[in-house]
Amino acid sequence: MRDLRQILSEDVALLVGQLKHERSEARIEVQSLLQAVLQVHRAYLLAHPEHFPNANQQAEYTALLKRRLAGEPIAYLLGEREFFGLTFKVTPATLIPRPDSELLVEQALARIPAGDDRIRVLDLGTGTGAIALSIAHARPGATVTAVDASAAALEVAKENAQRLGTHNVRLLDSDWFSALQGERFDLIVSNPPYIAAADLHLAQGDLRFEPTTALASGADGLDDIRRIVAEAPLHLSRGGCLLLEHGYDQAERVRALLVNAGFSEVYSAHDLGKIERVSGGCWSA
The missing domain is CATH 3.40.50.150 (Vaccinia Virus protein VP39)
Known part of the structure; x- marks a missing residue:
């Protein structure tokens, strides 16, 4: 089991290495996946780096991360994308x-x-x-x-x-x-x-x-x-x-x-x- 600090550190490096992302872009994507799985705001991730997602959350997050590492667009994984200040469902x-x-x-x-x-x-x-x-x-x-x-x-x-x-x-x-x-x-x-x-x-x-x-x-x-x-x-x-x-x-x-x-x-x-x-x-x- 990993806490949020470990997940961010290790998985940002994975995205940078495999998808050639800039580190800032990779960090935003990992945070977005965690927010979706944990149903929390970004501020929670920053304020609670010691938090351990439970087993189900870890499994759901890992599945999403594997799909992202395979190249699947982050918008499809999250099911939405911001455009012109509005949030749109995407499929x-x-x-x-x-x-x-x-x-x-x-x-x-x-x-x-x-x-x-x-x-x-x-x-x-x-x-x-x-x-x-x-x-x-x-x-x-x-x-x-x-x-x-x-x-x-x-x-x-x-x-x-x-x-x-x-x-x-x-x-x-x-x-x-x-x-x-x-x-x-x-x-x-x-x-x-x-x-x-x-x-x-x-x-x-x-x-x-x-x-x-x-x-x-x-x-x-x-x-x-x-x-x-x-x-x-x-x-x-x-x-x-x-x-x-x-x-x-x-x-x-x-x-x-x-x-x-x-x-x-x-x-x-x-x-x-x-x-x-x-x-x-x-x-x-």
Whole structure:
């Protein structure tokens, strides 16, 4: 049996050695697993380093640690991930929300005046609902529609909406725009699959465990973005805008797709790492 001090010291070293984590990152992960098993706050771990988890807790923690050492994402082990200041349930049926996608939410909110109850927003490929629910939470007057072709993902998004008490979101089973005939929106956002199907990164790290259908999109990663750009004008109000998250090296090609499709005010926004991560344009035709 080990006390908390021993567990932290020994298992942080394991994560650093096997997963090549920074020590600070490894420490946070070990603490997170312990918090989940012991059902305590981080402050308890810091204040009681001499505490011995009981046999059942030790076994549960060890099982989780083995899965993490095998590469399984910490978000799937914990069953949740923080995004835009909110906590979302995640499962292997959904993509794990990432900080990069917060830029898409920020760009969307910049186009939705606070208190405006006329804005209609569409989130394509919602997954956990992180993007749609973050927008809806920050702009309770907006009407947000979130679609996904995965029934399992929609169930997760529905649960997240209930947990957050977000009532201005409609969830629909739809292959992109297929269930939205005749509907138009003031703003369409999407974090679609954008990794090339043969990209070696799909067999590395967390991506090994995430649903490939939410990650890969054709030979160059742009098949789904091409479809969204082509079909979006049929679902945008006059002056409405389309915002797309994409890969670190795809901004120029996405801007070209938007321009060629007739969008105006085409631009790209940089994330905190100075990478062009979101591109968009408006429809005035």
